[in-house]
Amino acid sequence: MLFTIVGVLSPKMQEGGEENDRNRQVYVPFSTMSDLTDTKYLGGMWFNYQGNFELTEQNMRATLGAAHHFRPTDHNAIYVANLMTELHQFSILSLALQVLLSLVGALTLGIAGIGLMNIMLVAVQQRTREIGVEKALGAHKRHILTQFLAEAMAITAVGGICGIALAYTVSIAVGRIPFYSELALHGEGADIQLLISPTSVIVATCILVVTGLVSGMIPAIRAANLDPIESLRYE
Numbered sequence: 001m002l003f004t005i006v007g008v009l010s011p012k013m014q015e016g017g018e019e020n021d022r023n024r025q026v027y028v029p030f031s032t033m034s035d036l037t038d039t040k041y042l043g044g045m046w047f048n049y050q051g052n053f054e055l056t057e058q059n060m061r062a063t064l065g066a067a068h069h070f071r072p073t074d075h076n077a078i079y080v081a082n083l084m085t086e087l088h089q090f091s092i093l094s095l096a097l098q099v100l101l102s103l104v105g106a107l108t109l110g111i112a113g114i115g116l117m118n119i120m121l122v123a124v125q126q127r128t129r130e131i132g133v134e135k136a137l138g139a140h141k142r143h144i145l146t147q148f149l150a151e152a153m154a155i156t157a158v159g160g161i162c163g164i165a166l167a168y169t170v171s172i173a174v175g176r177i178p179f180y181s182e183l184a185l186h187g188e189g190a191d192i193q194l195l196i197s198p199t200s201v202i203v204a205t206c207i208l209v210v211t212g213l214v215s216g217m218i219p220a221i222r223a224a225n226l227d228p229i230e231s232l233r234y235e
Helices: 053-068 083-126 128-136 141-175 198-224 228-233
Strands: none
Touching: 053 083, 083 128, 083 141, 083 198, 128 141, 128 228, 141 198
16 A cells, blocks of 8 residues: 655654654554554544643543443543643642742842841941941931941842852753753753743842842941940940
8 A cells, every 4th residue: 555645743752662662653544544454443542622621531531431331430441641630730749849949049038138137237346436437527327328238239239140140050051961862862852941031030139139128227227326426436
């Protein structure tokens, strides 16, 4: 029997040996296949659908159950591999992972904020005489407050830039490591690709700015409220 080739499919990821190689399969019309082999008893069917995947599976089970005389609720009568169910389960795991990473990020920012506050408090203590001199020369509270807030934000900016640069470096380095492509043919599409969303960078920057302001405000207020006379006497 002669066949006419109407198209060639793109290569797909492949696991296992050549006996199950999807890249070596040939697709022919169902009516033509009935001339080659008995198609009365099918081993399986694949189809696409749109809409509610649970309702689609229920309707399919009801239709096949009525045609082959078995209860639609009997999952042993027919096996249905609903990929949307697996995707839904994966989305739950992905959401749980995002929540976990958010908690880790919040804890890290909290620790960093406390560290920045301690650094600025030490800076206020070490520069007490300097603050007294500035006030003696006419500096107001707002000037001292602005000075220490600016220093706190400068430290925060340096840390944020280094963190973003490190994140991009790690994402690029991990993306160049072959993972699944070393195990399966044409598996390059399943390798890990870490993509950093610009929205995530903007949100992280805003949170970092708020953290820097909150952590630097207490030392700045403490510096602004120092008595100039006591500050000049400080040793």
